[in-house]
Amino acid sequence: MKINFLMKKRLYFLAIFLVLVVISIGSMSMTQFSIAKCFASIPKAIQWGFGNFYPAGDSFARLPEILLKLQETLLISIAAASVAAIFALFFALMGSRITKVNNFLATLSRFIANVFRNIDVSIWALVLLFSFGQSSLTGYFALFVASFGFLTRAFMETIDEVGSDTAEALRATGANYFSIVFQAIIPMSVSQLISWVLFMIETNIRAATLVGILTGSGIGFLFDLYYKKMDYHASSLVVLSLVVSILLIEQISNYVRRAML
């Protein structure tokens, strides 16, 4: 009996393992990915990286230019997340099972947030390119739309998690809808909501690089420019400045999160 049980468990895991192997082999042939080439290219890439991919010489002369674009990218990321948060809060309140006004609006706002979240930021960027061209606004709106979708879902879950007990208590005192929202739901969840916004800003900075490459704006554009000119010293300086700013923002966010508790 016992041996049988262990046997069955092993067979089960073996079956899952085999399925995964089949899926990976299928995926490799679909994408024409070869393990041999992969293993060969990693040491080559490392070697190349140490040989070429570091800031040196006249690349530092480009630093003011890089910092200017970096500042723009940071501001776009922050503005997109902040403004999206306002819209997201509204939609989250409509969509949350605790604070919904009626079922129709709840389903509608959940549906809108779902569509916006499930379309990748790169696609939004490509679509917005048609109307805003190579301006900062393309990047801003692409990040805004993606942030809005993500934050609405995150806010909704936060409100559902923290709000139900206190909302019930205030409803029992006869408080009206706006009192419940502003006196119970918001005070209860505000630190978590801000924490999500900070997380969104971090995500946006990384996504802004991608959007910049696609739409020719911001820091992504600058990287692409140097990269295509094979000016690897300068492009490595772009990467370095991005890494420093992302780590810095992570530190600030963590500090703020602790202070808000």
Place this chain on the structure above:
Amino acid sequence: MAVDNQARSTLINGGGPSFQKERIKLRLMSKSRLAIRLTMLALAILTVVGFLTFDYRDVHLLKGIMSTFANFKTIFAQPQLAHFSLSEAIYQLLVTLSLGVLTTLIGAIIALFLGIFAAENLSNKKVSNVIKGFVALIRAVPTVLWVLIFAVSAGLGSVAAVIGMSFHSISYLTKAYSESFEELDAGTIEALEGCGASWWQIVCQAVLPSSLTSLISWTFIRFEINFGVSVAMGAAAGAGGIGYDMFMDSAFYYNLHEMGVITYLILVVAMLLEFMSLKIKNKVRS
């Protein structure tokens, strides 16, 4: 009734020294309130500064928004293929999905080992901190840059894309896995140590089985993310698949109708993945 009311009002209104003459404050300013206010203020100021300094390049905001809505209408209401057939589009979608599968699997395997050593209760603090710091550093570089950096030596294509995308998967999953391991009850590990089990035995017999469900759940969430990433890498970093078609439609053919079809295809897959990962998440929770 009258007596009751009187008694009630004695408690509520009557007697007792008056607390304060001037306006009574509702609360005292605390550090956390201050932090929340300052953060919100800082974000508001930075947003305004951003709007004032953006490089608008003569784009008319209102006109742009109006034309965006018109474009949305074209995309969602009039999707139509032009440069390739539906079966080709689905084939490219599968290529994108395959990229996601490969990076998730590679990421999961490497992250499993890193995650074990990054969990403070299984490893020592020093090793854990080194791995966690390393992983945070990897995550600080955007995925597209990893792909492009690898593309210099490996050439644009699936190899560079898979390696570059795996970096973030490893980083994300290592963090998630190690946190799942750290949630494990310290008593379980202690009990097995008391039985004389070796470290590897503890990991294989206690740690992995008890956190298996949460590992699977995290892996699937990452797969969901990786699908989006591989669409983006197709568009921006030559990884192929449906993202590349999208990029061609946007940058060269200016064909919104075809972008509509692609958007719908991506939306369907993404929602399907989200639905599946929600199912898995619920299963893990119960």
Place this chain on the structure above:
Amino acid sequence: MKTLLQFKNVSKHYDKKTVALSDVSFSVNEGELVSIIGPSGAGKSTLLRCINRLIDATSGEIIFEDKDVLQIKNKSKMRALRTKIGMIFQNYNLVERLSVFENVLHGRLGYKSALVGALGFYSEEEKQQAIKILQSLGLDEQIYKRCDQLSGGQKQRVGIARALIQEPRVLLADEPIASLDPSSSKVIMDQLKKICSTLGITVLVNLHQLDVALNYSDRVIGISKGRVVYDGDPASLTDDHIQQIYGSDREALNLVVREPKEVAQKI
């Protein structure tokens, strides 16, 4: 004594299969302290929540102050009803990040317009009232503390203060001591008794601790599987009744009945 609250054949079905209350009838007099006892899942919480319409009963009549609360359709009338009914909860349901003072004043929100309530403006009289109530509950030192820094017993007293500042006619207490240690439980039950006897506020309290119910209440209503199986004097509650309320499940009986006896001894 005047009847304040009356249940007439009240039923609540969540869907066709799950029945929370079936054909419940009883009445409560002004100034009584009534305990509702029964095993968990018997429908005690649903019963209380039907009174202030946090849950809508499926059928029957609930007469409060000579009016059927189930007939109230108008939103502002519903709010007016709720201001007359205070409620305290097992998990206190406070806004933990706000001060004790703000939480108590939340009890006044039912009297305010949307804008004034949303902004949290309170008059000086209301603040004075809140301070006096907090003083009477022994919480005057905690006024500006954040609620997440309080002990369970203190949190429940804040909950009571929030209900009292509503100036209610009836106080509903849903398992008020289920999350508390014995000594805090005693403090809370003593307060409820005091509120009932000195302020004349009718108290309906859900309890699963049988002995606490017997010690404190004027009347006991026993509920099992959504039905009233006992309604009367605590003194005349017999072992047979207890068997009927808590069922024949020996284990459940041990858990539910024996433990409160120990608690009562400690009190």
